[in-house]
Amino acid sequence: MTKRGTLAALAGAILTTALLAASPTTTRAAAPHVLLVGTYHGIAGGYTSIQAAVNAAKPGDWILVGPGDYHERQDYSVPSWPSGVWISTPGIHLRGMDRNGVIVDGTKPTATTPCSGNAADQDLGPNAQGRNGIEVWGPGFTANNVSIENLTVCNFLTDATGANGNQIWWNGGDGKGKIGLSGYFGNYLTATSTYSNGVNFPAGSYGIFSSDSTHGSWVNDYASNMADSSFYIGACQQKCDVVMNHDHGQFSALCLSSTNAGGYLLVENTECDLNKTGLVSNSPARCG
Numbered sequence: 001m002t003k004r005g006t007l008a009a010l011a012g013a014i015l016t017t018a019l020l021a022a023s024p025t026t027t028r029a030a031a032p033h034v035l036l037v038g039t040y041h042g043i044a045g046g047y048t049s050i051q052a053a054v055n056a057a058k059p060g061d062w063i064l065v066g067p068g069d070y071h072e073r074q075d076y077s078v079p080s081w082p083s084g085v086w087i088s089t090p091g092i093h094l095r096g097m098d099r100n101g102v103i104v105d106g107t108k109p110t111a112t113t114p115c116s117g118n119a120a121d122q123d124l125g126p127n128a129q130g131r132n133g134i135e136v137w138g139p140g141f142t143a144n145n146v147s148i149e150n151l152t153v154c155n156f157l158t159d160a161t162g163a164n165g166n167q168i169w170w171n172g173g174d175g176k177g178k179i180g181l182s183g184y185f186g187n188y189l190t191a192t193s194t195y196s197n198g199v200n201f202p203a204g205s206y207g208i209f210s211s212d213s214t215h216g217s218w219v220n221d222y223a224s225n226m227a228d229s230s231f232y233i234g235a236c237q238q239k240c241d242v243v244m245n246h247d248h249g250q251f252s253a254l255c256l257s258s259t260n261a262g263g264y265l266l267v268e269n270t271e272c273d274l275n276k277t278g279l280v281s282n283s284p285a286r287c288g
Contacts, residue, residue, distance in 0.1 A: 033058070038066030040097050050085050050094070050104065059091035065151065067101030071109040072133075079126045082164050083135035084156060090144045094134070096151030099188050104133055106156035115154035117194035122157055124202060130164030131156045133191070141173040141180025141212070152190040157202040158227070165205030165227070167191035172212030172235075179238050181213040191223040191230075203227040207252065211235040214263075216242045222249075229254035230275065239263030250274045257281075 035053040036045025045066065047053040051074045053063045072084035084106060087094070096102030103114050111121035125131045133156040136146045148168060158165030168191050172181030186208055193204030207223025207230040210216055214236055223230035230249030233242050237260045247270045249255035255272030258265060258281040272278040 030058075032060040032062060034062045034064060036064050036066065038068045038070075040064065040066035054085060054087050054089070054092065054094070057089060057092050059089060061091075062093045062095065065094070065096045065102045067096075067098045069103045069105050069114040071105050071107065071111075073109075075131055076126050079129075081135075081137075082125050082129050083132040083137075083169075085134040087134065087136045087146055088138040088143050090138065090142060090146065093147045093149075094151075095147075095149045099150045099190060100152060102151040104151060104153045106131055106133060106154060115152075115192070115194050119195070122155065122195055122202065124157060124159055125164075128159060130159035130202065132164050132169055133167040135166070135169045135171055136181070136184065137169075137171040138181075141171075141176070144181055145183035145185075146170070147185035147187070148189060149186070150188045152192070154191070155193050155195055156204065157193065157195065158205050160201055162201045162205065162227070165201075165203065166209045167193075167204060167206065167223070167226075168208050169206070170210040170213050170216065172210075172214075174211055174235075176212055177235070179212050179214050179236055181210075182215050184210060184213055184216040186216075186218045186221055188219075189221040189223075191221075191226075193225045196225065196227065201227065206230075206232045207249070208232075210242070214239050214241045216240075217245070218242075218247055219245045221247045223247075224250040224252060226252040228252070229257040229280075230272075231256045232258075233265060234259040234261050236260070237262040240265045242266070243268075245269050247271075253277065254280050 037047045075082045107121045133153040153167040170184040191207035196203035209232045230252040255275045
C-alpha cells in the first residue's frame with residue numbers, strides 16, 4: 001500500500017460519516033483533510049510538530065499525532081500568548097494515536113526524560129511568565145467546536161506569582177464576563193505535573209480547564225498534581241451546558257472548581273480522591 005493509501009486507511013473511520021452525509025446530487029464543500037504529525041506504524045507524517053499541523057489545518061480537519069515527546073513552544077514564536085500549542089481555528093480535531101505515548105511536554109527540549117521533575121528541566125517561557133499547554137483561543141473568541149483527544153499534557157507551569165500553568169484550556173475570553181466559545185470536547189486526556197516544591201509557585205495550576213465557554217463535554221479524562229484544581233468549569237454563568245462523565249481527579253488542591261457556573265452542568269460517574277478538597281462550587285449550578 002502506498003503512503004497516501006495507508007494514511008487514508010488510518011483516517012477512514014473518521015471521514016466516513018462526513019462523506020456519507022454529503023448528497024451526491026449537490027455541490028459539496030471540500031472534504032476534511034487528515035494531517036499526520038510524527039510517525040505512526042512506520043509511516044512518517046508531513047509534520048514534526050503539533051503546532052505546524054495546527055497552523056496548516058482548516059475547519060473540519062483532523063490532526064493525528066504519532067507517539068512521541070513533543071516539546072511544543074509556540075509561545076517562543078508569539079511571546080504575547082504563553083501557550084505551547086495555540087489553536088485559533090474552529091472545528092479542528094486533535095487526536096493522539098496513543099494516550100500515554102503522545103506527550104505534549106512543558107519541560108525544556110534538552111530534558112532527557114518525558115515530563116521530567118528535575119528543577120533544571122522546567123521551562124517558564126521566554127519571559128518567565130509561565131506557560132499554558134494546549135490552549136484553544138481564537139480572535140474574537142470564536143475557536144468553536146474544537147476537540148482534543150487521547151493524549152497527555154504535562155509540566156506547563158505558572159510563573160513565580162501563579163499566573164498561567166494550565167495544561168489544557170478552552171478559553172472563551174478570560175476575564176470578559178461573557179461566553180465567547182461554543183462547543184468543546186475533551187476525551188481520554190491526561191493532564192498532570194511532576195514538578196512542584198510543594199509550597200510555592202511555580203507549579204501546575206489547572207489540569208483540564210474551560211472558561212467563558214458553553215456546550216462541552218469531558219469524558220474519560222484524568223488530571224492530577226495541580227496547585228489549584230484538576231478540573232475547572234467556570235465563568236459560564238449564562239449557560240455552561242457541560243457534561244463530565246467517567247473523569248478522575250487526584251492529588252490537587254481541588255478536584256473540580258466551578259466558579260460562576262450556571263445553567264446545565266452535570267457531573268456523573270466521576271471520582272475525586274486524594275485531593276485537599278473535592279467538588280467546590282460558588283455558583284448556582286447543581287452537580288450530581
